Amino acid sequence: MQAGIVLFPGTNRERDMALALQRATGRRPAMLWHRDTALPAGTDLVVLPGGFSYGDYLRCGAMAAQSPIMRAIRAFADRGGHVLGVCNGFQMLTEAGLLPGALLRNATLRFLSMDCHLRVERADTPYTGRFQRGQVFRATMAHGDGNYFADDATLDRLEGEGLVALRYATPAGEATPEANRNGSARNIAGILSPNLRVLGLMPHPENQVDPQIDGTDGLPLFESLAEALAAA
Amino acid sequence: MKVLVTVMPKAGVLDPQGKAIGHALAGLGFEGLGEVRAGKVIELELAETDPARARAAAEAMARKLLANTVIESFRVEVA
């Protein structure tokens, strides 16, 4: 698998993401620059990592979504490429129109830095193959604007087409309001594109990939990708 | 010339900030308060001197970047 992590001004979780990908694939991902107009030949995964691109000014991810490289990423996605957007990267994907909806200010109006639990809604995607459907894993969230919003028609379509990848849940797997700290519509933590190759999610599975640091709960997501893309 | 772009959450879109402000104002004892909505305003200084063209430019900026029409609506005023 050949992954590229895109650096925008203000990106700050690129090193976390590189460590996670390296751990899962044994290979160091390439670092790409927001002004690049093309992806390196052979790229099969583009990652939009977390951070505060452009300071999160105006709207999170809005300015990054207009970067030169986003054009190349859109074309890559149209060709069936895999794109993973985490936190600020998820915000960019919605701002760029690659995923529907938007991420509003957390309902608490505060930055939320804490563990959450995610329920895997389907296991037959490139990102979740190593999980079981309904499995719950722990992840860290760290965001001020993670409150997923879409109109009801869009939400119904997402649900109907099985494009909700992850939901905030209790450790026992119940998608309760208490488990949904940022106030996301229908507890949605991550959604997929119709071809299941673009995933956007708010929490940071890349922070749980190392037993010495904070456990390996998030590692299966990256291992799933490595497996899916090795097979591809 | 100066142009103001005001960006508000669309009707039907959750506005947690507006709600919190309303709550806080009521807590401070302000009465007779209905709905409170919180939005953004962006003040642009444009070299353009023709009001119609300045408005058109600001509208293009709003559509392209300043507002996210999934969740927000905007209006432009030429000062």
Added chain:
Amino acid sequence: MKVLVTVMPKAGVLDPQGKAIGHALAGLGFEGLGEVRAGKVIELELAETDPARARAAAEAMARKLLANTVIESFRVEVA
């Protein structure tokens, strides 16, 4: 009645958000752009029907909560 409170960074006070927006708009190819300032607008629905009293109430709210007068200035418009 509806009252708008617009809160802007005071003149001379650094506006990192406005700066970043200006930068991004220029990067998108918009030309003839001078200074960009970013502020907030709060739309209040008041039970008050007298414009002068509505304005006075909104001004009190702005001073008390809506604006941080250390770094921001505000203006009130009765719609």
Added chain:
Amino acid sequence: MPITGRRPQRKSDRVSIDPPALTPSSPSGATSGPTSGRPVPALLEADRARQLAGEFGLKPEEYERVLAILGRTPSLTELGIFSVMWSEHCSYKSSRVWLRELPTKAPWVIQGPGENAGVIDIGDGLAAVFKMESHNHPSFIEPYQGAATGVGGILRDVFTMGARPIANLNALRFGLPDAPRMKQVIDGVVRGIGGYGNCVGVPTVGGEVNFHPRYNGNPLVNAMTVGIARADRIFTAAATGIGNPVVYVGSKTGRDGIHGATMASTEFSADSEEKRPTVQIGDPFAEKLLIEACLELMATDAIVAIQDMGAAGLTSSSVEMAGKGGMGIELVLDHVPQREAGMTAYEMMLSESQERMLMILKPGREAVAEAIFTKWELDFAVIGHLTETGRIVLRHKGQLEADIPLAPLESEAPLYRRPTAETPKQPVLEAASVADPMGIEAALPALLSSLDLCSRRWIWDQYDSMVGGQTAKRPGAADAAIVRVEESLEQGGARALAITTDCTPRYCLADPEEGGKQAVAEAWRNITATGGLPLAVTDNMNFGNPEKPEIMGQFAAAVRGMAAACTALDFPVVSGNVSLYNETEGRGILPTPAIGGVGVLEDVAQAVGLALAPGLDLILIGET
């Protein structure tokens, strides 16, 4: 940033103490013209200069020294430079004689006090670079921005030295939540620390909070940053090389915080509301770009010296860099990137705009450096060069604005051994002689729910403690935060730092010497308890008005206690900060010598946390 200044930069501290030992070379009072035939800037009128000197915080005898050094009346810009450099904040004039008592050496100390931050060897060819700094007064005036810019300032102190910041901590003291404005202050400070640290992507991994009515009008916001550099790639501030370009990078200069530095050294009073417009606004986005750009440039060999622009930005950075290198410096202020039209030389030299750095480059490396800063969308400007004159010379719009000899600006800086009055010793009570007031069953919940002991989760839930992917023990998980060193991982190791901040102000009030000892010992214990080897500390001395003998007595005793503990524990002080005049309406805060401790673990897997696993034995060590 630093509203309380940096460590003394002196090579040797001469003690000349008040009254000044200097004889003015010109009669004071009368306007004196140039004495040496050098061109002179537009001078202030004599009476006006004296009056302004007072308004800028210079004592009459200090102003006499200014006249003696210049041999004439100063220009406005010159007076501004003297008042800033000789403020408590920048000159440490009240604290310096005491701080010398602290032990600062150990075989693992690479850089002790005197630079932007302290540096210790942590093995594997790596160094930890760290410092703590206060932003107390600004955080009371505008809590969010005050705290945020405090974090920004301490980050710059650390990456200035070539280190990538890997952890932030803080030490906070608030008044009682019901005191006027205090909830707003608590909320704003916590948001501000998070807002800045989260955005720059440096995890906030620990800290401490106390509440006491003596902080009602003067909360304390002390921020600490720890960074990692290669031990053989530490950057310092001493400027060398006649003719070398002086380069300004970062954000533009505005009229932010004009005279904030001198303001911080003046006791707070009811009119502090009026001083509000001096508040600076932080731009963590610009700081993040600055970190990346500086580290990228530091990986080349273009830089001779570098210093961040803190309080009194351009003044203190240019004066200190040239002074440390024994050079002269000449700046053309027209080249300074400016945010606002019509700024004067005085305003530019005293501006506290944030996210700016000053560098000396090797000749011919301007283009390399400019390309990096342009890539990161930051301002870059050559604003002057080094000279052999030993003077700072400023020009603006074709006019000479200042011409000051640097050596006396430093060597004649005021230094006070202020009178001290010791805190009377409290009687030692026999534990058995104190009756149990409520019984253990009632006492336990009362203690656990008290402000000083209850959970701090509300605070740390707003701080990103995981960004970087190296935080092995986050807030609440261990007695000290544990952060693995990524550079060690890259070398196949798993070295980690144990980091903590500690102080118990009520102990320091009762007995400042024992309180000083205790703060150091607690930091040492917290590191030890995680399995770390304690290596060195930074400190932040927060005290009241030093002109009061009982306050100066607290200060001297706390230093004595800290020195004793640091010596006994082989735990040297490598950096620190002093914040005095923490009073409101004449009433001082509790003496608060906050300690930031750093230790090392050879393997992060050894780290011990607080969580107890079933089946383990509990063992109590030490006398109860």
